[in-house]
Amino acid sequence: MADSATARTFTILRRRIPSLLERITARRVELDELEEHLARQLGEVRDELAFVERALERVSGQLAEVS
Secondary structure, eight states: HHHHHHHHHHHHHHHHHHHHHHHHHHHHHHHHHHHHHHHHHHHHHHHHHHHHHHHHHHHHHHHHOOO
């Protein structure tokens, strides 16, 4: 009886593993794409922050000269 249940379990697993692997692979592709997108966004935000920081430093310097 245990051998029969074990055999059924293995049969089910053999059928399901390929579809599970496909789903895992597809999700990994989605996550890789999301990672690339977020990395680009982070780079853009860092560039914008650097620009604003330089602008504020210039304004701060100009205000110090006026004072």
